[in-house]
Amino acid sequence: MGGYDVFRSQNRGGVWTQPVGMPYAFNTVQENSNFILNNNAPGFVASRFDEKSNERNIFAIVAIDPADEITTASGTISLEDGMNVDPEISLITLKNLKTGEINYCNAGHNPPVLLSSGNVGFFPVEPNIPLGLFEGFEYKEQNGVIPNGATLFCYTDGLTEAESETKELYGEDRLLKVLEDKELYTSKNQINAVYEDVRAHVGNADQSDDLTMLSITVFYKTISRKIVITNDLSEIETLKSTVDSFCEEVKISPELSMQLQLVLEEAVTNVILYAYPDKKGDIELELSQCNGHLTFVLSDRGIPYNPLEKEDPDVTLAAEERPIGGLGIYFIKQLMDEVGYNRNDGKNIFTMKKIQNN
């Protein structure tokens, strides 16, 4: 795993596919990171598989001054490997992950929405011009800060210009209104909420343009703990003391602490009991907190197993009919705000998220 791991999920008929990790992790000097966002690789820093050479190639990641790159690219509209770039392109360079400073340059795109500490508004961008119109056009680069825990919600004009049955555009006001909902604290929830809202607006009208959304939440001041334990139930003691000290450090209420103890015990016990049948194996747990967002990542190199595929138990059955067991995953789903499973690089990676409302 790299300093940055990029995952992709596609919406197929209203259902998001399981996020799939990029084949390569993304490492940069001092963990500074760069993104290209464009319509051809929607919301996804792409890698391409070359069947002839059997090699993978990451071609859409560049670490440069955004304006220079766009200026160079204007008029040519093609990247090194011959892939065509959509004429609309925005480029963001995360300059410093410790302070949230960014350099960015926009080429004819809509301004992203910045969600920070309950405030929602457009992030200031120079419109410049779409890429490829005039050779030698000098694009203006801008500098800014994405505050700790803030989200940058980027989208193509297919969103704000989505037409309803009566040819009304979806519009920027409606987008801001949806994103003002404070319950939408994760990127996934934001994307889903906007998606549902734009669908409701469009109704039965034909889709007027392609539509891409990307929500990036940036955390750069983090408290974290990491433990590596073996698949032995006696390690629950280590887990307990780690969770206790983590909860104390990030000032989690006693009620939530107990819930987190429960959730993590259930998740870790599952892995201890089933990931490595008849052999020893390591289990990694990372607990982190940033700006009220709690994230727990549990990983092992055991047999592939997605706990989320397990069916929920019927909690309405009478005592005699209750099957014994099957409650652990159910607790996790009920008590956490978001859970996800991914199999990557020979690892089971189970992620649990919760907002801390003290």
Added chain:
Amino acid sequence: METIIEQQSEKTIIKINGRLDSMNSGDFEKAITPVLEGAMKDITLDCTDFEYISSSGLRLFLTLLKHSKSKGGKLCIKALKPEIKSVFDIAGFTPLFQFE
């Protein structure tokens, strides 16, 4: 974790102290084996000093309940802390047990 079992004239009182998690639920299971093999049907679980439960412990609470019910007896949970009760609520266990 500590389990104290006391036989009264008409019922068994099981006092559970501390935490019941996946690490020590095996000990609790051993401790209650005589109760599950015995003839007494009414059980009281004294939770005055009980601090934590996870699914492995709930599983054994359910085993005790099924045992007691199958003999036509009653199982009662005494002095359960509200934060632990909330775990019973999520599991849908609250309607199955009697609380006092």
